[in-house]
Amino acid sequence: MPLAVLLIGITGSGKTTLAKALASRGFTRLSVDEEVHRLHGRYGIDYPEHTYLERERPAVETIRQQLAAELTAGHDVVLDHGLWTRADRTTWQATARRAxxxxxxxxxxxxxxxxxxxxxxxxQREDANALTVTPEALDDFFARFEPPADDERAVVYNGDLDTALKHWQR
Structure with a gap:
């Protein structure tokens, strides 16, 4: 059964770094932020911050379809997306299971x-994952972020990729 590693974390928490490390181990990496960047440019630079969610919606659906297709084909996938709410996490888990x-x-x-x-x-960077985030925006992110509850059984990543992979693949 292929793995769907679904990352949970606020902007800057290390999701992209971990996702790229998993991609180097054969996982297909899917990034909502990179899809939004491909379509619209840089957050807060090429379009106003307040329009991000409207721009993100179709990108999320594109990535959701790609995730399902990759899993159906038997490929391990890592989703490089924050999954800030329990509802989002539940939806992505269901997508993975259906595939x-x-x-x-x-x-x-x-x-x-x-x-x-x-x-x-x-x-200071200009790539797709270089969102210009002010301290005020970060405070707003924290206000909207729902850390995973105990019953969600999220694994806390401690930086040891080899041990994590062995645990996840069991």
């Missing part, structure tokens, strides 16, 4: 100060 995949929720916690330091550096 014959085994969903694994992976949580990348990070505190505000750590995220601010990472985002200050990242705000």
């Amino acid at each position: 014959g995949g085994q969903p694994v929720l992976v949580y990348l916690p990070a505190d505000r100060d750590e995220l601010l330091a990472r985002l200050n550096e990242r705000n």
Whole structure:
């Protein structure tokens, strides 16, 4: 049964770094942010921040279809997307199961100060994953983020990819 690694974390928590590491191990990496960037450019630069969710919706559906197709074909997949709410996590898990995949929720916690330091550096870049995030926007992100509840059985990623992969593949 192919794995669907579904990442949970606020902007800057390390999702893309982990997703790229899994891609180097043979996982198909799917990124909603990169699909939005491909279609619309940079968040807060090429379009106003307040229009992101409207631009994101069709990208989410495209990535959802790609995830299902990859799992149906027997490929392991990592979803590079924040899954900030329990409802989103439940929906993506159901998509993975319907496509014959085994969903694994992976949580990348990070505190505000750590995220601010990472985002200050990242705000200087211009790639698809370099969202320009102000401290005020980060506070808004935290207000909207729902950490996974115990009954969701999310695995907290500790930075040890080899151990995590062995655990997830059991």
